[in-house]
Amino acid sequence: MKNLIKLFSIVFLFGAIFMSCEGPEGPAGTNGIDGIDGEDGTNGTATCFVCHDGESIETIQAQFYTSQHALGDIAVDYAGGRGSCAECHSHQGFVEWALTGDVAEDFSAPEAWKCSTCHTLHTEFDETDWAFRADDAITLSDGSTFDDGASNLCANCHQARRESDYYDSATAAYTEDEEFTDDDYADMAAAAAAMEIAWGPAGEVKYDNGVDTIIITFDVPTTHVYISSTHAGPHHGPQANMFAGASAAGGITGSAFTAHAAGCTGCHMGSDANHSFMPQEETCTACHTSGVPEDDMDAVYDRLVALAVELEAVHAIHIDSEWEDGDPLFGYVHPALASIPRAQFEAFWNFMYMVEDRSLSVHNPTFYSDMLDAAEAAFAK
Structure with missing residues (x-):
């Protein structure tokens, strides 16, 4: 058996040696036919340049x-x-x-x-x-639908957060005690002493320790509405509601101003999709061929300023001392805690709505004018 294994080993060894021997290389043969070209690939940066051009x-x-x-x-x-x-x-x-x-x-x-x-x-x-x-359609705070294509994206944020009945919903008279301490104490104590707080017919200073705490009782009969927050109003960006003609106080209703159907993106971006979002004059002058009607807007501003003075006189708002005539009202006007007659509250609500819309009536001239007229009527002498 051992001899048989040796024999196979010798045969295998000689076979390996024989296979490793190679004669001189012959002449090269004719090249084969080229294969079919593959499809060109896409340049790696091509997709980037779709936007980054x-x-x-x-x-x-x-x-x-x-x-x-x-x-x-x-x-x-x-x-x-x-x-x-x-x-x-x-x-x-x-x-x-x-x-x-x-x-x-x-x-x-x-x-x-x-x-x-x-x-x-x-x-x-x-x-x-x-x-x-x-960019889906938006349900506004009054339950109506805002659906204006690309402008829906803007309306997600540029809409009212509440209606006027958020404040005007009481079915019976009530009182509300508000406590002011620390940094707020001095201002409120001084305002109370000067009778510059609209605390309602039977409102009063309930408690004042003369140092750092004062409690004021606001009386709210059924004829009055209590402004319960210094952020009262639609909340800073009610442009979609204004555009749709919705959410005014006092029963004022409206609809979209069809002449301004270009919407948010059409007016604020124009045909070149300007991303500063500043109103594009070309959109205005397409109809207002003599130029942007700035005189009309200035007249609206003057009426809003006069209304602000009336509202401050009844202690429904406070105008910052830094404000000067010609400055925007937005950012300088702040609601005050106040119990005021309903007609004055409706004027207050519509005033805050118009100020926070910031268009000086451009978003919806007819609806805006109705609100401004009604607010002024509440203070007609």
């Missing part, structure tokens, strides 16, 4: 970085971090709301809006990345 993206970015959204002038620093406010006051809040329908918690480092706040960037890497995150 140099001049276009740079122009849009330059415009956007001048907008109030990008500059953080939408209360990003404090409201943007609050879960209840972040939906419309920070990038993170709006994106989370658009994706989930809610904002679950506060943000510790809220950011101002950016391209990807409104657009779903870097998902398909083509033109569809310009799609809006949220």
Whole structure:
């Protein structure tokens, strides 16, 4: 058996040696026929240039970085971090709301809006990345529907948060005690001493320790309405409601002003999609061939200022001392806690609505005029 194994080993060894021997290489043969060319691949950067095509993206970015959204002038620093406010006051809040329908918690480092706040960037890497995150029809605070195409994206935030009956819903007379302490004490004690608080027919100073605490009782009979917050009003951005002719107090109703059917994007971006969101004059002059009707807007401003003076006189609002005639009223006018007659409250509500709309009637001239007329009538001498 051992001899047989040795024999096979010798045969295998000689076979391996024989196979490793190679003679001289012969002449090269004729090259074979070329194969079929494969399809050209896509350049790796081609998808980037759909958007990042140099001049276009740079122009849009330059415009956007001048907008109030990008500059953080939408209360990003404090409201943007609050879960209840972040939906419309920070990038993170709006994106989370658009994706989930809610904002679950506060943000510790809220950011101002950016391209990807409104657009779903870097998902398909083509033109569809310009799609809006949220452009479905909107249900406004009065229950009506706002549906204006691309402008729906804007209306998600630029809408009233409440109606006037949020404050005017009591069915019986009542009183409300408000306590003011520490930094608020001096101002409220001085206002009470000067009778500059609208506390209603039987309102009074209930308690004052003369140092740091005062309690004021506001009397609210059924003829009055209590302004219960220094942030009272539709809440800073009721443009969609104004455009639709909705949410005025005092039974005033309206409808969209059809001559301004271009909507938010048509007027604030124009045909070139300007991302500064400043109103584009070309949209106005398409109809107003003699130019933007600034005289009409100035006249509305003067009427609002006169109304502000009336409302401050009944202690429904406070006008900042820094305000000067010619300055915008928005940001300088603040509601005051007050129990006032219903007609004055309706004037107050419509005044805050018009001031916070910030269009000086442009968004809906007819509806705006009806509100302004009614508010002035409440103080007619």
